Amino acid sequence: xxxxxxxxxxxxxxxxxxxxxxxxxxxxxxxxxxxxxxxxxxxxxxxxxxxxxxxxxxxxxxxxxxxxxxxxxxxxxxxxxxxxxxxxxxxxxxxxxxxxxxxxxxxxxxxxxxxxxxxxxxxxxxxxxxxxxxxxxxxxxxxxxxxxxxxxxxxxxxxx
Amino acid sequence: xxxxxxxxxxxxxxxxxxxxxxxxxxxxxxxxxxxxxxxxxxxxxxxxxxxxxxxxxxxxxxxxxxxxxxxxx
Numbered sequence: 293x294x295x296x297x298x299x300x301x302x303x304x305x306x307x308x309x310x311x312x313x314x315x316x317x318x319x320x321x322x323x324x325x326x327x328x329x330x331x332x333x334x335x336x337x338x339x340x341x342x343x344x345x346x347x348x349x350x351x352x353x354x355x356x357x358x359x360x361x362x363x364x365x366x367x368x369x370x371x372x373x374x375x376x377x378x379x380x381x382x383x384x385x386x387x388x389x390x391x392x393x394x395x396x397x398x399x400x401x402x403x404x405x406x407x408x409x410x411x412x413x414x415x416x417x418x419x420x421x422x423x424x425x426x427x428x429x430x431x432x433x434x435x436x437x438x439x440x441x442x443x444x445x446x447x448x449x450x451x452x
Numbered sequence: 453x454x455x456x457x458x459x460x461x462x463x464x465x466x467x468x469x470x471x472x473x474x475x476x477x478x479x480x481x482x483x484x485x486x487x488x489x490x491x492x493x494x495x496x497x498x499x500x501x502x503x504x505x506x507x508x509x510x511x512x513x514x515x516x517x518x519x520x521x522x523x524x525x
Contacts, residue, residue: 321465324472325500394466402469 299328299447301440306452307336309369309381309396313388315452316399323406330447331403332440333431334413338420339363341410341427351421359420366396404430411435411443454483459493460518467493468500471523475506478525483509490517497521 300322302315315331323329333341342350342365350360371380388395394402410431417423417434424434433439457474459467471486478484488497498508498521507524514520 317465320469324465324469326504391463392461393463394469398466402466402473405473406469 298322299330299444301330301332301444301447301449303449303451304331304333304337304340305335306372307339307363307369308372309384310371310373311452312337312340312369313396313399315450316396316403317394318450319408320394320399320402320406323403323408328447329403329406329408330411330440330443331408332411332413332435334416336363338412338416338422338427340366340369341412341431342366342422343426343428350426353421356419356421360422369396400430409443411440413437413440453479454485456485456487458487459497460487460489462493464492464496468497471497471501472504475501475523475525480525482525484523484525486521486523487514488519488521490519494519494521498523 300318302319304312304315319329319331344350345365345367347361347364347368349357351357368378369381370378371384374380385395412427412431412434414434414436424431455474455478457471459470462470467488471484475484486497488494498511501508501523509522509524511519511521
């Protein structure tokens with residue numbers, strides 16, 4: 293295949309529902325137009341790639357277990373504005389379906405099929421007491437910032 | 453062999469994502485006919501296909517605001 297070959301790396305930091313939709317929209321769109329895409333999940337962003345989509349006592353001590361339970365997984369991602377106690381992400385998903393806009397699970401599936409690379413931040417996982425086995429299988433590797441930067445050499449880096 | 457894909461109910465980025473995923477499953481030389489809406493899909497789908505080295509053989513208007521494009525892998 294011909295065409296331009298560019299790289300895009302997205303740091304998924306916030307873990308907000310709407311920002312994750314934005315990150316995956318850019319990722320899927322970029323991968324579909326022949327760009328090499330890497331998503332680097334750190335801090336709150338890790339919630340989006342937990343295997344368990346609901347609340348679970350993950351972690352190794354009381355604090356990390358409490359944090360992980362309160363934050364939950366992909367099903368508990370809050371909207372960055374007007375979250376209304378967690379109702380808004382469900383309302384927004386309903387609105388997205390009604391408008392024929394791809395939902396977060398659909399975007400994640402498309403990104404996976406298009407070969408978008410997922411990395412999880414080793415340091416943030418350490419703080420939150422998360423293991424590789426707590427994350428979805430699509431995560432390619434648990435890496436540090438040096439590896440992420442090496443892999444992103446020459447890439448546009450977007451922080452969301 | 454000619455394949456067919458209707459993306460008139462899709463919005464960005466799934467318009468060109470679905471085209472890309474379908475083309476990826478096809479063999480070289482096969483044809484894909486895509487039914488799409490005017491506007492963003494008509495602007496982006498043929499362009500993204502050409503950027504990736506696929507040949508856009510034709511773009512034909514159908515009824516209101518729809519087009520049929522024929523892509524060769």
